[in-house]
Amino acid sequence: MNELPILSILLVLPVIGILLLTFISNNSESDVNLKQTALWVSFLNFIISLVVLFNFNKVDPNFQFVEKYYWLGDTISYHLGVDGISILFVVLTTFLVPICILASYNNIKFSMKEYLIAFLALETFMIGVFISMDLILFYLFFEGGLIPMFLIIGIWGGERRIYSTFKFFLYTLAGSVFMLLAVIFMYWEVGTSSIPVLLQHEFSYDAQIILWLAFFASFVVKIPMWPFHTWLPDAHVEAPTAGSVILAGVLLKLAGYGFIRFSITMFPDASHYFAPMIYALSIIAIIFTSLIALVQEDMKKLIAYSSVAHMGFVTLGIFTFTIQGIEGAIIQMISHGIVSAALFLCVGVVYDRIHTREIERYGGLVNRMPLYSFSFMIFILASLGLPGTSGFVGEFLVLLSIFSVNTYFAVFATTGVVLAATYSLWLYRKIIFGQLIKDDLKDILDLSSREIIIFVPLILLTLLIGIYPIPVLEIIEPSSQLTLEIINGKMN
Amino acid sequence: MGVFTIILPEIFLFLSSTLLLMVGLFYKRVNIINLLTFSILILTAVLVIYQPSSFGFNNSFVNDEFSKTIKVLILIGSASTLLMFSPSRRKINIDIYEFPILISFASLGMMVMVSSNDLLAMFIGLELQSLSLYVLASLNRNSLQSSESGIKYFILGALSSGLLLFGISYIYGFTGNTNFSLISATYDKDSLGLLIGIVFVCSGLAFKVSAVPFHMWTPDVYQGAPTPVTGFFALAPKIAAVAIFLRFLYSSFGETAAEWQQIIIFLSIASMIFAAFAAIAQSNIKRLMAYSSIGHVGYILIGMACFNFEGIQSLIIYLILYLVMNISVFSFILMMKRKDEYCENINDLSGLYKHNPFYAILIALSMFSLAGIPPLAGFFGKFYIFMSAIKSDFYLLAVVGIVASVVSSFYYLRIVKIIYFDEPSEKFDEFNSNSLNLLFFISSGIVILFFIYPSPILNIGNYAAKTFF
Numbered sequence: 034m035n036e037l038p039i040l041s042i043l044l045v046l047p048v049i050g051i052l053l054l055t056f057i058s059n060n061s062e063s064d065v066n067l068k069q070t071a072l073w074v075s076f077l078n079f080i081i082s083l084v085v086l087f088n089f090n091k092v093d094p095n096f097q098f099v100e101k102y103y104w105l106g107d108t109i110s111y112h113l114g115v116d117g118i119s120i121l122f123v124v125l126t127t128f129l130v131p132i133c134i135l136a137s138y139n140n141i142k143f144s145m146k147e148y149l150i151a152f153l154a155l156e157t158f159m160i161g162v163f164i165s166m167d168l169i170l171f172y173l174f175f176e177g178g179l180i181p182m183f184l185i186i187g188i189w190g191g192e193r194r195i196y197s198t199f200k201f202f203l204y205t206l207a208g209s210v211f212m213l214l215a216v217i218f219m220y221w222e223v224g225t226s227s228i229p230v231l232l233q234h235e236f237s238y239d240a241q242i243i244l245w246l247a248f249f250a251s252f253v254v255k256i257p258m259w260p261f262h263t264w265l266p267d268a269h270v271e272a273p274t275a276g277s278v279i280l281a282g283v284l285l286k287l288a289g290y291g292f293i294r295f296s297i298t299m300f301p302d303a304s305h306y307f308a309p310m311i312y313a314l315s316i317i318a319i320i321f322t323s324l325i326a327l328v329q330e331d332m333k334k335l336i337a338y339s340s341v342a343h344m345g346f347v348t349l350g351i352f353t354f355t356i357q358g359i360e361g362a363i364i365q366m367i368s369h370g371i372v373s374a375a376l377f378l379c380v381g382v383v384y385d386r387i388h389t390r391e392i393e394r395y396g397g398l399v400n401r402m403p404l405y406s407f408s409f410m411i412f413i414l415a416s417l418g419l420p421g422t423s424g425f426v427g428e429f430l431v432l433l434s435i436f437s438v439n440t441y442f443a444v445f446a447t448t449g450v451v452l453a454a455t456y457s458l459w460l461y462r463k464i465i466f467g468q469l470i471k472d473d474l475k476d477i478l479d480l481s482s483r484e485i486i487i488f489v490p491l492i493l494l495t496l497l498i499g500i501y502p503i504p505v506l507e508i509i510e511p512s513s514q515l516t517l518e519i520i521n522g523k524m525n
Numbered sequence: 526m527g528v529f530t531i532i533l534p535e536i537f538l539f540l541s542s543t544l545l546l547m548v549g550l551f552y553k554r555v556n557i558i559n560l561l562t563f564s565i566l567i568l569t570a571v572l573v574i575y576q577p578s579s580f581g582f583n584n585s586f587v588n589d590e591f592s593k594t595i596k597v598l599i600l601i602g603s604a605s606t607l608l609m610f611s612p613s614r615r616k617i618n619i620d621i622y623e624f625p626i627l628i629s630f631a632s633l634g635m636m637v638m639v640s641s642n643d644l645l646a647m648f649i650g651l652e653l654q655s656l657s658l659y660v661l662a663s664l665n666r667n668s669l670q671s672s673e674s675g676i677k678y679f680i681l682g683a684l685s686s687g688l689l690l691f692g693i694s695y696i697y698g699f700t701g702n703t704n705f706s707l708i709s710a711t712y713d714k715d716s717l718g719l720l721i722g723i724v725f726v727c728s729g730l731a732f733k734v735s736a737v738p739f740h741m742w743t744p745d746v747y748q749g750a751p752t753p754v755t756g757f758f759a760l761a762p763k764i765a766a767v768a769i770f771l772r773f774l775y776s777s778f779g780e781t782a783a784e785w786q787q788i789i790i791f792l793s794i795a796s797m798i799f800a801a802f803a804a805i806a807q808s809n810i811k812r813l814m815a816y817s818s819i820g821h822v823g824y825i826l827i828g829m830a831c832f833n834f835e836g837i838q839s840l841i842i843y844l845i846l847y848l849v850m851n852i853s854v855f856s857f858i859l860m861m862k863r864k865d866e867y868c869e870n871i872n873d874l875s876g877l878y879k880h881n882p883f884y885a886i887l888i889a890l891s892m893f894s895l896a897g898i899p900p901l902a903g904f905f906g907k908f909y910i911f912m913s914a915i916k917s918d919f920y921l922l923a924v925v926g927i928v929a930s931v932v933s934s935f936y937y938l939r940i941v942k943i944i945y946f947d948e949p950s951e952k953f954d955e956f957n958s959n960s961l962n963l964l965f966f967i968s969s970g971i972v973i974l975f976f977i978y979p980s981p982i983l984n985i986g987n988y989a990a991k992t993f994f
Contacts, residue, residue: 059882105905105979147882169908173899173976180893183938187946188878195946199938206898206934210927213908217915217923 038100040113040164043081043123047130047153047160050074054153059146068138071149075131075156082127089120094511096166096229105169108225112166117512118293118363119163121505122286125370126163128490129282130156133275135487136378140274140385141189148189151181152275159283163290168216168226175251175287176209182276182284190271197264197271204264208254215247219299231299235523238302245303248296255288258348259318262341269337270390274381277333281340282374286366289347293359293516297351301520304352311352312435312442318345319449326456332380332390335460336373339416342449343369349446350431353438354520359513360506361430367505368415368423368498375412375491379405382484383464386477392460397469402479406465408488413461415495417454423498531581531588534572534596535636541565542629549622555614562625563607566632570600573636584706585643591992592640594841594985595768598848599639602760603632605852605964609753612958613859616867617751619664627664628757631657635765642776644693644703647769651689651733654762655682661757662750674749681742685732692725696777705776714781723778727788730773733766736826737795740819747815752867755811756855759818764844767822771829771840775993782832789830790922796823797929804936810858810871813936814851817895820933821847827910827926831917837990838983839909845982846906846975853891853968856961857884862954871940876949884956887969889941894972896934902975909986 050071057066090097096114104111115123134152141148158181161174179202187198220226223234236244254261265285269277297304319342326338343365350362382405383398384390399406415422418429428450436443469475480488498505529536542565549558573596580587607625614620634653641647659682663675693703699718700708712719732739747755774785800820807813825847828840861868878885894901907930914923956962975982 103980105983144878144882147878147886173904176904177899180890180898183941184889184945187942195942198946199935199942202938203931203935207928207931210931211924214911214915214920214923214927217908217912220912221916 039081039085040098040100040115043078043085043127043160043164044113044157046074046078046081047156050153051150054146054150057146059144064145067145067149068134071153072131072134074153075127075134078156079124079127079131082124085115086120086124089115089508091117091507092511094515099166104167108220108227109169110167110227111170112227113164114166115164117508117510118516119290121363121367121508122163122283122290123160125286125367126156126159126283129279129370129374132374132378132487132491133278135483136278136381137273137275138483140381144188148185151185152279155181155185155279159279159287162287166228168219168228168231171228172209172213172216175212175291176206178284178287179205182280185276186268186272189273189276192271193267194271197267200264201268204254204261208261209251211247212251215244219244228294232519234299236300241300241303242306245296245300245307248291248300249307252288252291252296256285256292256344256348257288257341258314258344259321259341262318262322265341266334266337269340269377270331270333274377274384277377277381278374281336281377282370285340285344286370289344289351289362289366292348292351293362297354298516298519301354301523304520305354305524308352308354311348312439315345315349315352316442316445316449318342319349319446320452323449323452323456327452327459330392332392332460332464333377335392335456336376336380339453339456340369340373342453343373343416345449346428346431346446349435349442350427353431353434354517355434355437356510356513356517357430357437358434359516360509361427361434363509363513364423364498364502364505365427365431368427368495371491371494371498372412372415372422372424375408375488375495376416378487378491379409379412382480383477387473392463394471395464395474396467396471397465398474398477399465400469401474401477404480404485408480408492409461409465411492411495413457415499417457418450421496421499423495423502425499426502528581530576531579531586532640534569534576535633535640537572538565538569538629538633538636542626542633545629546623546626549626553622555620555622555624556611558622559607559611559625562629563604566600566604566607566629569632570597570604573597573600580642582646583704585646585704586640587642588640589992591772591837591989592768594989595639595764595844596636598764598844599632599635599761602764602848602852603628603757605856606753606757606760608960608964609756609856609859611960613751613753613867616862616865617665617753618667619751619753621664624661624664627657627661631661631757632761635761638765639768639772641769642705642772644696644705647773648686648689648693651769652686654765655686658682658758658762661754662746664754665751668749668751670749671751674746677749678742678746681732685729685739688725688732689729692722692727692729695719695722695725698722705773708777709779712778712781720784723785724788726773727770727785727792730766730770731792734763734770734822734826735819736792736822737799737819740796740799743819744812744815747818748809748812748869752811752855752859752869755814756851756859759814759851759855760848763818763822764848767825767829767840767844771837774829775832779832786830786832789826790919793823793826793830793922794925796820796826797926797933801929801932804933805939807936808871809869810861810874810940811869813871813940814854814858817933817937818851820929823929824907824910824926827914827919827922830919830922831913833913833917834990834994835909835913835916837993838986839906839913841986841989842909842982843906845985846902846972849968849971850891850895850903852964853972854888854895856964856968857888857891860953860956860958860961860965863951865954868953871943872947873950874940874943875947876951877944877953879949880952881956884965885944887965887973889944890973891969892937892940896937897930898934900976902972905975905979
């Protein structure tokens with residue numbers, strides 16, 4: 034097939050960008066150079082990921098663009114590949130990183146160079162997670178991303194940044210170390226850490242239970258599910274805008290991806306055994322965090338809690354073991370990656386101008402910022418799952434699948450949609466509508482051209498996936514089918 | 526003559542060090558002596574590498590892949606110490622030509638120790654290195670702390686040697702042999718006296734590797750000793766002590782593994798947990814590194830407890846990476862100077878990132894590496910250790926180890942926090958020492974880039990592990 038090691042290029046290009054950045058001197062005059070370099074490198078990476086997407090064979094459910102090199106011995110190799118489940122996440126990542134860099138043009142006041150380096154490093158780690166076909170390599174990227182994120186929140190964050198970043202780091206680390214032990218256990222059990230081999234392997238029931246719990250410990254913190262979500266609002270509130278965008282847009286999806294790729298496929302018996310617990314936790318998450326979101330005074334916190342609720346739909350969908358459920362979960366993740374990222378960007382726009390995220394401090398922005406109000410509206414509607422936006426497709430498929438499993442769960446989950454509408458519209462009304470009475474808002478400026486460039490692709494994607502989701506579903510479908518076949522094959 | 530080729534590197538090191546000692550008496554150029562000792566150590570390392578595997582002196586001295594690997598590591602550690610010594614000697618008041626020579630005698634002791642296959646040879650080597658280390662610790666005669674650390678080390682070291690000898694006498698009494706291979710051939714499985722002997726020897730050696738509960742000396746000695754000496758303590762003697770500990774248990778008591786494995790597992794768990802919590806409250810960076818080294822010994826002991834090929838392999842990999850990470854940290858500690866005064870408080874690091882961003886990221890990554898965060902070298906050390914633990918079904922040990930590593934990541938992160946998040950304090954003096962920069966850049970380069978091409982170090986681990994299994 035394709036001779037070019039294109040996935041390695043995706044992985045290495047940001048590193049080359051880092052090297053380029055280290056050669057640019059670090060003073061205020063070269064700030065523009067730094068930003069331009071990072072932006073173009075990440076944009077180039079986006080183009081390359083599109084090349085991968087267009088050359089991707091949609092009918093083939095197996096891993097494509099496979100690369101395999103000797104790494105740690107014969108059985109642990111540098112093994113890359115994408116399939117229908119992972120490729121969209123790769124594109125999502127490469128799509129969001131240039132947007133993040135563009136969004137950081139003016140609000141990072143110091144150490145631009147280090148900031149961009151951290152972001153590009155983070156990009157490598159995130160792409161690596163999705164394209165690894167070796168568990169050890171996966172773990173390396175999965176946890177390595179903590180280092181740049183720790184620095185991004187800790188250096189460029191808000192007032193309580195140190196508390197938040199430590200909480201983020203230690204919480205995530207504590208969860209994922211158990212996964213490391215599980216990975217090692219699987220290695221000795223099967224004799225390799227290659228994901229395609231492990232996917233076919235049938236573990237004994239007892240082993241599955243333990244391994245599933247170990248993986249769960251990692252993913253439950255990362256996704257995050259109630260009651261392990263408390264790090265997320267803190268991290269979101271204190272992170273710089275772009276940090277929140279990447280956190281909500283990509284980092285939360287690592288765990289959802291992990292659930293699909295590892296938990297349900299490798300340990301199907303254990304997954305069925307624990308499915309009721311997942312349903313319960315997800316539904317609690319959906320209702321409970323939606324209620325919490327209703328009483329928030331900080332915009333970022335509200336969106337952070339809504340993320341937890343939306344991720345509840347993702348876990349619900351995954352653990353129904355139906356094609357609608359899995360597809361819905363993936364679409365929901367992609368959609369949430371775009372929409373929540375955009376919402377954080379919307380918060381960032383007004384924060385850059387007024388320097389507060391308190392909802393009470395705003396009101397009547399529609400009078401001064403029509404373009405902003407329009408974009409914000411699209412994303413708010415997508416977030417609450419209005420038909421015609423990307424949010425609807427995912428939520429609808431997930432609800433459909435959960436109906437086929439249990440009607441009561443479906444009823445509870447649906448209340449989440451109503452609650453989402455409540456808090457989202459409440460937020461929108463408070464900020465956008467009403468009289469423009471606060472003095473400092475009277476001369477607030479509408480979106481600049483840079484911000485328009487950021488929002489246009491996000492709006493287009495949101496509507497496109499919402500109105501015509503077939504191309505996306507076509508990519509996801511074969512691999513999801515294969516996953517279900519593997520699961521059913523092991524269950525019998 | 527034939528038999529002497531077996532200990533050729535040791536003889537070479539001994540003769541040339543003695544010669545240098547005499548030369549130094551008349552020609553007091555510390556720099557030159559230091560340089561000469563450095564080249565002698567490197568030459569010895571080369572000799573070690575090209576030596577064929579063999580044994581001699583009634584099988585009380587062995588040269589196998591394992592001992593050769595460890596010896597090279599020790600010599601690298603000692604040579605790095607000399608590089609750390611040269612720029613700092615004037616300031617810390619240890620500007621005497623005996624320093625490099627004491628280091629080379631200590632290395633000689635360690636080499637003998639590592640190769641010994643006999644309780645007496647082991648004791649001779651151990652004492653030679655210990656005596657050199659006692660002197661090194663108290664080398665700064667004008668400093669109260671340095672003298673205190675020397676005395677403390679000496680008294681507790683003498684106590685541990687006593688324990689060791691007591692154990693040796695029991696083992697000799699109940700087997701009639703001092704040679705490891707003969708002990709293994711003749712011992713009586715149910716002998717209680719022999720068990721007491723093992724316990725006492727283990728206690729003595731645990732003191733040398735500073736495993737909890739025999740760690741009490743470590744923080745004080747690390748903090749009090751002149752910084753290059755502290756670096757030396759962290760680098761070489763620990764590696765040697767681990768190696769002889771391993772050989773003693775594996776060669777003489779391989780068949781009663783279950784008995785001593787309990788001891789090692791206890792030492793390991795205690796060290797990991799104790800160090801993880803005790804280091805949190807430290808503010809002196811040398812003291813912090815002392816606790817950190819106690820914690821790392823805990824992980825190394827996991828490898829030792831496994832008693833299989835993977836165990837030794839992971840132990841060797843961990844030792845190599847531990848050596849590299851410590852060189853990186855200690856060479857940086859020696860560069861922390863303000864107005865020509867050494868800073869040891871970790872709060873002095875604040876603002877490093879504003880003034881020297883490049884150094885800041887390297888030292889921060891070294892800290893992440895010590896904490897075992899991928900993709901840095903320290904992660905692979907821990908990874909292989911846990912591989913061997915799970916392979917040997919030591920699940921509890923692995924879980925405790927991994928939880929302790931999360932706790933311990935907190936204090937490493939605290940250093941990163943001080944470097945990056947705290948209000949900047951004054952700028953450090955220029956980092957203009959060539960030798961320290963060289964050490965720092967090479968070692969942190971290995972720490973960061975290890976994951977790209979790990980095979981050489983993994984192969985060394987394979988090579989050394991072949992000796993026993």
